[in-house]
Amino acid sequence: MRRDHHPHCRGSRLRSGLRARCHADISDRESSDRRGNLHGCSGGANAVRSARPLRPHRPRTRPRRRIGRRRPIDRVIFLVLPTVEILDLAGPLQAFAEANALSPRYAIKTVSTHTKVDSAQGVTLSNLEQLTPASENSLVVVPGVKYAATERTDRRVTEWLRDAYDAGATIASVCTGSFIVGQTGLLDGRRCTTHWSRIKDLARRFPRAHVLDDRLFVRDGRIVSSAGIVSGIDMALAMIEAQHGPLVASQVAREMVVYIRRDGSQGQSSIYLDFRTHMNPGVHRVQDWLIQNPQTKASLEKLADISGMSARNLTRLFRQATGVSIKAYATRIRLELARTLRSDPTLSMEAIARRCGFSDARQLRRLWHGFAVARPLPLRSVMAMKRKKSEEDVRREVAQVKKEIEALEERAEELGQSFWSLDEVQLARKVRGETSKSPFIFAQSWTSGAFVGSNASYSVSVRNPDPTGYSFVYVTIFFGLGDFFSADQAWIGRDTRWPAVSSDRTFLSPNTSQTFSFTYPLPSLLRGTYNGNSLVWSRGGTLFDRTSFDIKLL
Template identity: 55%
Template sequence: MDVAGPLQAFHEAAEFGVPYEIVHAAATPTVRTAQGLDFAGLVPFPEVGPDDRVIVPGYTLADTRPPRALIAWVRRAAAAGAEVCSVCTGTFVLGEAGLLDGRRCTTHWKRVRELQRRFPRATVVGDRLFVEDGPVTSSAGIASGIDMALAMLERDGGPVLASSVARELVVYMRRDGSHAQESVYLDYQTHLSPGVHVVQQHLVAHPESTERLSELARMAGMSERTLTRAFRLATGISVRAFRERLRLERARDLMRNPTMTMDAIASACGYADARQLRRLWTARRGTSPRAGRHVTTGTTAVRSS
């Protein structure tokens, strides 16, 4: 799971058109897992750089250190500017490479104390699915490796990509305390209703659209009454409420662009004018869009690995 979970997440993202190149590398051509399964066809450790992401899976801890070649490569990868990540006990490899000094990190809950003992210069956090600290990200292990991968996909390609991959994997999109606690792109799309997904994906792709409920129902192959009932059953909110929250979140994203006026943002989100956007924003968030614009910063970029 340490390997297969994150791997499948990035594979699904590639199926959606994100240009990830996935390479499986090790110190030897074949590696046997703790479950007795052999991974074959592994390539030697490649040269990596700032556009790459290295993910180190967990391994069976013993008194001996991880392979020296692996530790040296991880250290070189970090020095070359690559993002370095770990799943489960793979965090110990990052520690041996000196990447945890002065950083926050996590690992499997059974190994938290041991990680802190072996790497006292690290700040080990035991109650997180994953921890991001600069170019180093560590996850708690097994299924949380998928959570870490989904967070990376959200950072690389946006929340729609992450939610689409989560849906393909039939997993719930979770986030730790360092991420936004609510996202309409994610929190209402963890169900398995195909018709409702059709409507949601249309609204996500076209937040400015003004289709009536009857038109959305035709897209879903349902009657208006059936769609209304199915949508609330699947998401817990109405179609109208979903559209409103989607538009406000889209507005928040567009506020990252300092060149866009409030009128342009309002138009892109399906509002009549900036005044309507301000009124709904204030009613929903309890603050003005101007205040929200000051705290909404950040960029995303697609990288290959």
């Protein structure tokens, strides 16, 4: 729990080395202000200003740098190599082309070492351009090829990719394209992913890369990698959204008939596929109808007519085939649609609820939390599975997290964002379990100033230092109270004029880190500095860790 130690001042910044509530060196007396009031409880009419800036635990070891913004991407170059996978190329290509159809945004090129290339599916691609130099405003996309072709990559390709990166370009790979990027050395020390069937091969061939499984796409600085095939579309939509906002990305998704747009932290699965592994045609017809009509409340008799069986038989066979009831499946579909629509800043919670077939926003929130959370492991059971780490283990883990922090800071610098992270001493104490519960927050980056009506971004990195994983973990950002003791108390005291955004249900694997990224619209409020909060929590308001950040409305 972060502490506030001096009066409010406009334009405050979150500093390095913030104190935590669970630190032994903070007394109860220090947790109140000079008048004896608990911080954040003297609110007044303007509750959002009740949160005060946070004091650094120790001075920064280096001065804060002024972060410059990169030039926006307006040039997309697709590298087409022999045995290219058609969908790896066509999916992202179509996404950027649809963005251009809405309004000219990108100059799109297809380049290769040959003027004519045969794809893995036997389709010949011709009239390809030569390898032209890339620049800072370029995005180079490397679609996947047959795996055998990654073992004999043309040297001209690796040199061209390295030169493109050195010139400031962003490099993105789809599926086995990550193996081609890996041969340039650009994956060393970076987080990356590939198709699930080639995860072990990627880790074996490039041991210096941090290979992540069960991810759709991963961005680490100017290197982006995506999983298999269709996830290249998800990656392209995310990059379009990052530059042009969620409205443009959603328009592109609708034009491509991409019903659901998933983010990079979501696993390589979908509600639309998870319950479709059975062979019952009648149940499939009902599922198709529910997906196409999420806002419509159909009677069991109507669904029975669609399936071609009796209502009683449908109820029995649907649960037998999918493992869930018809009502539970329909609710999951609606909640998945709500998760997608909440990225649209023009829609209120009431509007989202109506579009998804809920009676009102209250029902949506109730069902959201009811389906999204599950009972965590009892704390004493988790503690029993922990083991005391040796100092060598602590040093090794701290060194690994420091590398991750360096990559995160580089990315924040590229995006023109403010950045904060734990220092080495604090990190070692948290890895040992001396100063916090697990998991814990070790870094965050955010838009520190933006104009009213625009979008702002926030990312927070969470570490699980334990040998056991944590199920059903969430990250939520909101604005309002600057001090609280539980997630429930924070939620009740939030400033409802600001959006509150939560991540999907997440499993934190043992001894791993995960970054959660959010984009949210800025409300029409008076100019000034407002306090935001980020929570890592689980069911029942169990609060693992929290941190704060400031954003200035211009």
